[in-house]
């Protein structure tokens with residue numbers, strides 16, 4: 082597990098470190114780390130001596146990092162051109178050092194565009210943690226001219242460091258090197274950051290508890306329920322799936338199957354697709370109504386449920402059952418439209434798993450601002466607090482927010498999981514984890530992790546779509562992988 086801190090928290094943590102270190106030392110440390118990454122990237126194309134790097138230098142300390150990194154690159158025989166976007170405000174010490182190291186300094190935009198066109202590597206030092214809003218001219222013109230690899234210093238310019246949202250013309254980095262702590266942009270917008278390297282500049286002891294965390298394979302493997310010698314099919318947790326319909330049985334079959342593959346000694350199914358579920362998964366005990374389903378340790382409710390009176394009655398039944406509940410799809414729409422159902426869920430171990438459209442319906446009747454397009458971490462956190470349930474907001478970066486404020490982000494490597502039926506698989510996996518005793522925040526985080534890995538494995542080689550059936554079929558391999566990581570780490 083690693084932490085992610087807001088730019089504001091990082092700036093606050095920097096203050097005491099700046100106060101006890103010689104002037105400029107912290108920036109030099111950061112720049113040294115950036116130069117190391119740049120040298121590695123250059124070396125991938127052959128000898129670094131004689132290559133040409135362009136540093137796009139903005140008005141603040143981010144530009145200072147870029148200039149000092151340029152100084153180090155000059156010392157390694159790399160040709161360096163610094164293009165100053167705000168010539169009057171370029172970091173004075175860094176600029177003087179680069180001139181002394183015989184770096185070329187350009188202030189004319191046309192000359193800068195030409196230099197960018199000839200570069201082997203661009204260092205984006207336009208703006209870092211203080212960047213706000215869209216890039217200001219002439220930055221967009223220079224960014225548009227980039228045709229080679231880019232190393233973003235701290236964060237890709239034009240991408241909001243706090244929310245990862247993109248403003249018009251923004252840098253798409255091949256790699257990003259960041260300092261002291263990862264910031265939200267690094268996990269919320271992987272596509273713009275590329276590979277992220279964290280350089281330690283000694284902030285660790287000054288950082289507060291991380292407001293956002295990211296699970297790794299070892300965390301998930303350790304948390305995954307494994308039956309012990311004394312377990313039987315009931316003690317591992319029975320998951321009930323209330324989903325599907327006779328007309329659209331796919332959701333029920335996908336969710337029940339995923340639950341059977343994920344864990345649990347037993348899966349019960351209740352709903353109008355009982356016949357189809359039984360045919361596909363003979364090990365699932367299927368009935369027509371939740372009232373006849375027998376005892377379960379958690380319910381996964383919603384996919385294909387319908388949003389009419391029957392669906393609402395089923396949802397009310399499972400919310401009143403006194404066990405954890407995973408609510409997805411139609412169950413989310415029902416919750417959004419009924420204060421009575423929301424009251425039954427509030428304060429209980431309930432995990433809701435909306436995509437963007439379902440999220441809008443979920444919060445439609447709540448007071449307050451919930452805008453995932455502007456800030457998905459903030460929106461999910463507010464919704465969880467307002468509803469008193471754990472919210473897993475699906476998307477390229479999945480956010481899991483507990484009502485107590487804890488937030489997990491799962492950054493996806495691709496968006497192939499945005500496919501029909503994919504959410505039903507996630508529901509089955511998360512429901513099974515709830516039945517096995519994981520609290521909703523962990524169940525959501527572990528399910529999102531394994532779901533994404535199953536998509537990667539199910540696709541075979543990267544770069545092609547993966548249908549939900551293949552994602553489901555790859556769930557056991559994804560579990561094996563995280564368990565192997567946990568065993569290797571112990």
Ligand SMILES: NC(=O)C1=CN([C@@H]2O[C@H](COP(=O)(O)OP(=O)(O)OC[C@H]3O[C@@H](n4cnc5c(N)ncnc54)[C@H](O)[C@@H]3O)[C@@H](O)[C@H]2O)[C@@H](O)CC1
Nearest residue numbers: 108111140141142143208209210211212213215216217235
């Ligand atoms: N404080 C320190 O000693 C350290 C700071 N570090 C670096 O300093 C950076 C933060 O530096 P600053 O606070 O000076 O701020 P930045 O360098 O991130 O940017 C500030 C300047 O960019 C301009 N700006 C803001 N938004 C813009 C936009 N959309 N388009 C164009 N220009 C824009 C502003 O006019 C402002 O002057 C970090 O990201 C990191 O790279 C690192 O060197 C580590 C140590």
Ligand SMILES: [K+]
Nearest residue numbers: 205208234236
């Ligand atoms: K930058």
